[in-house]
Amino acid sequence: TRKPQPIHVSKSGEFIGIIKKRKLFIWQIPCKRFRSDEVKKIRLHHTKNLSTFAFHPTERVVAGGDVTGRVLIWREFGQKKFSKNLVARDEEEKPGVRDDDDADSCTTWHWHANEVKFLYFSSDGAYLYSGGKEGVIVVWQLDTGKKKFKPRLGAPLITFTDSPDPHLSCLSCSDNQIHLVKMPTMEIIKSISGIKLPFSFPDSCECSTNEFAFHNEAGLVALRTEDYCIQFFSLFDNMEVSQVQVCERNFQPVDDVTVFVALIALSSDGSMMSTVDVKLPEEDLGGLVTLKFWSGGSRLGEYALSTVIFEPHSNAQISAIAFRPGHSMAVSSSLGGNFKVWVNSTKSPQEGQTHHKYEWRCQSVGSYKNVPMTAATFSPDGSVLAVAAETAFTLWDPDKNVLIAVIGNTVAPICDLSFVAHSEYLVSISRGLKTQLAVWNLSKLSMHWSYQISAEGLLNPCFNMSLHMHPHS
Structure with a gap:
C-alpha cells in the first residue's frame, strides 16, 4: 500500500493481514522454510471501508469492522482449492460471501451507530468484543450472534489489547484514560487517567477565556471535560487527583452537544471554585446559563456545591469569572452589557460536615455605556477590579463599585486581561x-x-506573567 497500514497477526503466527479501504488482505505463511512465491494471499472485501479486524485464536475465522458500525464474520477463509475460472460460486453454498472471496460464509452484525474502533476475540474464541464512539463494549456470542453490553465507560473507545495473563486486558479511551479490565466479566479493576484532551466546545462565545484554572499552592490544574466535569490534575505527580461533577446528567459520547461547562475559576488559595454551565436552546427555546459556586473540602481537589444561580445576567452569556485575592468576593462579566460583584457569608460546618457553607449573593452591578463586558480580573492585592468593555477597559473600586478610570482603544474586542505581578x-x-x-x-x-x-492564552500564575502565543500571519 502507498500508505503504511497496521499489520495484524494471528496468535498461531500462521496469518498476517492488513486493511486497504474496502478490502482485507491476508497472507498465509508456511510453518517451515519457504520461498516468497509459496506465501498464499487471501482477499476478502466489503461494500464499505473497513476500520479494524481481528483473527480468531484457534479457528479460520476473521472478524472485520467498518466505518458504519457493522461487524462482519468470515468463516473458513483461505480454504479455496480451485480458481473461479474452473468452479462457479454457489450462492447457497457460501452465504454472504461476495464475489470470489476465499471464505465459506460471511455473517453481518450491526449494533454500533458509528465506526467500529476495535475487535477482539476472547481467549477461548467463544466471544467477540467490539467498541467505538458510543463508549460501550459489545460482547457478541460467536455461535449465535447474541450480545450483551459493558456500558457507561464515559468516553469513545480506541483500542483493546490482551496480556500474557488471559484474565487481564487493557482498554484505552479518547479522554486519555486507560482501564485494566478483568476478563471475561469485563470488570474494571483499575483506571489510569492523564490530562483530559481538548474538546471542541460550541463557539457560543468567542471571548470566553476561562478554559482552565490553576491551584497554585497545590500545583493542580483544573480543566473542563466534555462529560460535564472539572478534572483536577497534579502537575507534580503527573496524575489525576479528582473529578468534580458540574452537571447532574448522564453523558453519552454519541449525543450532540447540548450542555457544556463554559467557564471555570479558582480562588488564589483554591478554597473556592466557580463554574458556568450552558444549556443550548433548541429552536431558540429552552437555553439556560447557570453560575455555580463551590466550597473546598478537607481533601485536595474536593469541592461541594454551595450556591446555584440561574440566569445571573438574564439570558446573556457570561464572558468571564474571577475571584478577588484575599477576599470572599467574585466578579462575573456579561456580553449583555454589565458585570456583577458576588459576595458570600461563610457558615462553619455542622457536626458530620467537612465543608464550610458559602451562600453567595449579588452585592453590586456595574456597566459602561451598556456595551458588552468581555473580560474581568482583579489586581494582585485585590484593590482594583478591571473589566473590559469591548475595545476599552474600565477600572473600578470593588468595595464601593465606583468607576475609577477608562483606558484604551484597542483594534478589536478585548478577550483577556491580566495584571503583571x-x-x-x-x-x-x-x-x-x-x-x-x-x-x-x-x-x-x-x-x-x-x-x-x-x-492563545494569557496567564499570571503566582503573579508571574506567562504568555503562549504564535506570530500573526
Whole structure:
C-alpha cells in the first residue's frame, strides 16, 4: 500500500493481514522454510471501508469492522482449492460471501451507530468484543450472534489489547484514560487517567477565556471535560487527583452537544471554585446559563456545591469569572452589557460536615455605556477590579463599585486581561480580524506598547506573567 497500514497477526503466527479501504488482505505463511512465491494471499472485501479486524485464536475465522458500525464474520477463509475460472460460486453454498472471496460464509452484525474502533476475540474464541464512539463494549456470542453490553465507560473507545495473563486486558479511551479490565466479566479493576484532551466546545462565545484554572499552592490544574466535569490534575505527580461533577446528567459520547461547562475559576488559595454551565436552546427555546459556586473540602481537589444561580445576567452569556485575592468576593462579566460583584457569608460546618457553607449573593452591578463586558480580573492585592468593555477597559473600586478610570482603544474586542505581578502594568489580548497584545501603564492611563500577534492564552500564575502565543500571519 502507498500508505503504511497496521499489520495484524494471528496468535498461531500462521496469518498476517492488513486493511486497504474496502478490502482485507491476508497472507498465509508456511510453518517451515519457504520461498516468497509459496506465501498464499487471501482477499476478502466489503461494500464499505473497513476500520479494524481481528483473527480468531484457534479457528479460520476473521472478524472485520467498518466505518458504519457493522461487524462482519468470515468463516473458513483461505480454504479455496480451485480458481473461479474452473468452479462457479454457489450462492447457497457460501452465504454472504461476495464475489470470489476465499471464505465459506460471511455473517453481518450491526449494533454500533458509528465506526467500529476495535475487535477482539476472547481467549477461548467463544466471544467477540467490539467498541467505538458510543463508549460501550459489545460482547457478541460467536455461535449465535447474541450480545450483551459493558456500558457507561464515559468516553469513545480506541483500542483493546490482551496480556500474557488471559484474565487481564487493557482498554484505552479518547479522554486519555486507560482501564485494566478483568476478563471475561469485563470488570474494571483499575483506571489510569492523564490530562483530559481538548474538546471542541460550541463557539457560543468567542471571548470566553476561562478554559482552565490553576491551584497554585497545590500545583493542580483544573480543566473542563466534555462529560460535564472539572478534572483536577497534579502537575507534580503527573496524575489525576479528582473529578468534580458540574452537571447532574448522564453523558453519552454519541449525543450532540447540548450542555457544556463554559467557564471555570479558582480562588488564589483554591478554597473556592466557580463554574458556568450552558444549556443550548433548541429552536431558540429552552437555553439556560447557570453560575455555580463551590466550597473546598478537607481533601485536595474536593469541592461541594454551595450556591446555584440561574440566569445571573438574564439570558446573556457570561464572558468571564474571577475571584478577588484575599477576599470572599467574585466578579462575573456579561456580553449583555454589565458585570456583577458576588459576595458570600461563610457558615462553619455542622457536626458530620467537612465543608464550610458559602451562600453567595449579588452585592453590586456595574456597566459602561451598556456595551458588552468581555473580560474581568482583579489586581494582585485585590484593590482594583478591571473589566473590559469591548475595545476599552474600565477600572473600578470593588468595595464601593465606583468607576475609577477608562483606558484604551484597542483594534478589536478585548478577550483577556491580566495584571503583571505587583507592578502598575496590565496586559490585554484582543482577537478578531485584527489581533493585538497590549501592555498598559496604569499610572499614566495609557498604552505602554502593543504588538500585532495572535495570543492563545494569557496567564499570571503566582503573579508571574506567562504568555503562549504564535506570530500573526
